[in-house]
Amino acid sequence: MHIDNPVSSHTASNTNLLTQALWIGLILSIAIGVGSYALLTWGEAAAQLLTTTDKHFWYLSRASDVIAYTLFWLAVVFGLLLSTRLGKHFNAARVFALHQYLSLIAVGFAAFHADILLADNLLNLNLWQILLPFGFQTERGGVALGQLGFWLLFICAFSFYIKKYIGQSAWRWLHFLTFMAYTFISIHVFIVGSDSQALPLLVFYAGSQTLVFLLMTYRLVALKQAK
Structure with missing residues (x-):
């Protein structure tokens, strides 16, 4: 013994x-x-x-946008690590916890990114323009993709709390909306806002999105080989 x-x-x-x-x-x-x-x-x-400057709220919105995107990107990366063979090299419980809580924090920063613009007297926006897609008068397409991406992210992030009610299978299908949310938000950060043209951010956005799509491709190939 x-x-x-x-x-x-x-x-x-x-x-x-x-x-x-x-x-x-x-x-x-x-x-x-x-x-x-x-x-x-x-x-x-x-x-x-x-x-x-009188653009304090605009700068706060842009800064929180970068933070929200970074947190969401990390959440997506951790989620993809869990769903591929690469996840065996990590502590699954910790990676899942990071995936869940980073998603929630990303929702918080994304909401701040949008809501702080209500205080910007130059834009003079109302709540419905913030919440509903195509409410902006300028860059409507790019902003609308960001708004749609936010709502999809919101659904995915809080789906953790209804998982036990809808079941594992339904939750997994619902969680696939994460990829659509990430795609919409990726397009949003590229085409909306002057700071996205700054070289350091441009490199970061391109590099982070390339990593995500490589992991997605790896996952799809692995699923195909498993069949």
Whole structure:
């Protein structure tokens, strides 16, 4: 009969906790370092911009747009990792948790991205223009795709909470809307807003979308081979 050594288990547990603490410390250090560098480099220019422009809400909307897209992209990547053979190299429970909560946080930032424009006196928008597709007077097609993508993302993100009521099969079919949402939002970020023409963002959008579509292709090929 094999009996686990409690001392060894306790030591292993302490080692795992220490490793996690070191990783958290490293990530926080990098984040603080990057944030400090950005603040020292662009802090004064950003402060001058905010005090000399009347487009504060527009800039907040653009910034939250990039954050929402990034979070959604990560959620899609983690979801695709779970649904392919690549997922066996990761802790499935943790990847699923990241996939779920990143989707929810992305919804929050996307909602902020749209709702903050209600405070912009230059655009003079109302709530229905924000909520309903084709409500904008300019760039209606691109904005409408973003709005449709948001509602599809909203449905997919909150489908986690109705999964037990609709069943695994129905939930999986509903979850396929994620790909449509990502496609709509990907087109939206490319064609709406002047910041999408900035080279760093252009490279990020192109690179992130290429990765997603490669993973999607890999998944489809794997499904075909499994049949």
